[in-house]
Amino acid sequence: MKAISVLGSTGSIGTQTLEIAAEFPGRFKVVALTASRNLDLLIEQIIEHRPEVVALADAELVAVLRQRLQDLNPGQRPGPLPEVLGGSDGLCAAAAWPSADLVVTGIVGCAGLLPTLAAIRAGKDLALANKETLIAAGPVVLPELKTSGSRLLPADSEHSAIFQCLQGTPWADSARLSTGVPTPGLRRIQLTASGGAFRDWPAADLTKATVADATSHPNWTMGRKITVDSATLMNKGLEVIEAHYLFGLDFDAIEIVIHPQSIIHSMVELADSSVLAQLGWPDMKLPILYCLSWPDRLATPWRRLDLTEVGTLSFRAPDRAKYPCMELAYAAGRAGGTMPAVLNAANEQAVALFLDGRIHFLDIPRLIERICERHGADLRADPSLEDVLAVDGWARAAVREAAATATAQLLIA
Numbered sequence: 017m018k019a020i021s022v023l024g025s026t027g028s029i030g031t032q033t034l035e036i037a038a039e040f041p042g043r044f045k046v047v048a049l050t051a052s053r054n055l056d057l058l059i060e061q062i063i064e065h066r067p068e069v070v071a072l073a074d075a076e077l078v079a080v081l082r083q084r085l086q087d088l089n090p091g092q093r094p095g096p097l098p099e100v101l102g103g104s105d106g107l108c109a110a111a112a113w114p115s116a117d118l119v120v121t122g123i124v125g126c127a128g129l130l131p132t133l134a135a136i137r138a139g140k141d142l143a144l145a146n147k148e149t150l151i152a153a154g155p156v157v158l159p160e161l162k163t164s165g166s167r168l169l170p171a172d173s174e175h176s177a178i179f180q181c182l183q184g185t186p187w188a189d190s191a192r193l194s195t196g197v198p199t200p201g202l203r204r205i206q207l208t209a210s211g212g213a214f215r216d217w218p219a220a221d222l223t224k225a226t227v228a229d230a231t232s233h234p235n236w237t238m239g240r241k242i243t244v245d246s247a248t249l250m251n252k253g254l255e256v257i258e259a260h261y262l263f264g265l266d267f268d269a270i271e272i273v274i275h276p277q278s279i280i281h282s283m284v285e286l287a288d289s290s291v292l293a294q295l296g297w298p299d300m301k302l303p304i305l306y307c308l309s310w311p312d313r314l315a316t317p318w319r320r321l322d323l324t325e326v327g328t329l330s331f332r333a334p335d336r337a338k339y340p341c342m343e344l345a346y347a348a349g350r351a352g353g354t355m356p357a358v359l360n361a362a363n364e365q366a367v368a369l370f371l372d373g374r375i376h377f378l379d380i381p382r383l384i385e386r387i388c389e390r391h392g393a394d395l396r397a398d399p400s401l402e403d404v405l406a407v408d409g410w411a412r413a414a415v416r417e418a419a420a421t422a423t424a425q426l427l428i429a
């Protein structure tokens with residue numbers, strides 16, 4: 017029985033992880049849950065999964081949650097009530113909970129950084145969905161992994177695909193994951209991208225893009241932030257940086273290919289020019305399950321892939337002019353140091369402003385570019401955790417300020 021903690025249990029990754037735990041009651045036991053504000057769903061999860069501890073990002077809600085758990089009628093009570101913690105320290109304590117074997121990181125954004133580090137420092141294996149943590153703080157996270165011996169298993173479908181392909185090579189040794197050392201024999205990674213909400217829109221029509229348009233993904237059902245990241249293709253840019261840290265390849269050897277059907281989840285080219293791919297329906301439960309069961313595979317009754325039903329698999333190069341976020345991510349990754357943290361924070365803040373209706377869709381790359389340019393002179397090549405947190409805060413404030421003072425020039429609509 018593997019004991020798992022689910023950080024961000026009320027989100028898209030979190031709920032799918034708990035569905036898997038419910039499907040395999042003899043294999044996985046949930047010991048810790050965390051959320052931000054969604055108490056109704058968290059209480060349902062506590063009743064069903066009976067964790068030992070829960071933590072809320074919003075510490076002010078701790079007393080409310082405790083009271084609501086006390087008020088449950090006897091039929092609903094999950095046996096002994098879980099310990100309820102709050103705030104950053106509470107999230108970190110839940111992430112490092114002693115009885116857990118593996119921590120699923122489903123918190124959205126750089127808010128996941130400190131809990132992820134707490135889990136690593138406690139020696140837990142990680143199923144990494146919260147890519148923003150690795151992107152912002154790769155130079156901090158990688159040495160911590162080495163020290164603690166924690167293993168970073170990729171839950172992102174593309175990186176899971178690469179990881180799965182590498183299992184069939186002589187270099188499957190999991191220790192090669194996330195060391196930043198190039199995986200021998202791995203010559204090129206091709207990350208597939210659905211193309212997001214605006215895949216079939218002419219670039220000129222993006223001036224009309226609304227929040228509703230940007231949050232309707234053609235193939236995947238995900239949280240709002242990553243759905244917007246898919247529409248800008250920033251998500252793919254962030255995945256390029258994630259792949260660099262996980263598999264140690266140079267940025268020139270990590271490519272993006274648009275694959276509208278989302279059936280091939282990514283490909284690796286080996287030294288002899290052979291290409292391996294992993295295929296499946298677009299369903300995040302598969303890469304999450306692989307993290308939970310690795311190195312085993314569990315039998316599931318899930319929908320099996322039928323390529324005759326799919327019919328056609330197509331591929332094309334991404335339109336770099338239509339998706340400037342992709343190039344911004346490559347540039348930040350190549351600059352290294354604190355630049356990816358600035359890119360990530362600027363993106364998180366710009367996407368939040370867009371979702372609030374405060375800026376236009378096309379303002380997202382403009383703001384990010386402006387803030388990354390400003391950071392150039394202050395870049396720290398070998399940042400500490402404090403440096404990462406400082407530039408993260410600076411970039412968010414700089415985006416808010418730029419959006420507030422320059423709205424007239426920025427807004428297109």
Ligand code: NDP
Nearest residue numbers: 024026027028029052053054073123124127145146238239
């Ligand atoms: P969601 O928005 O659906 O869920 C986010 C979770 O994080 C919720 O549990 C939310 O709690 C919690 N949360 C929000 N803000 C904070 C905070 N400040 N501190 C602590 N917890 C917080 O996101 P997704 O599940 O879509 O994405 C989670 C991560 O996984 C992201 O990094 C994303 O890039 C990555 N990912 C997601 C995929 C997907 O299919 N969804 C695919 C690949 C990667 P509450 O509900 O209470 O607000």
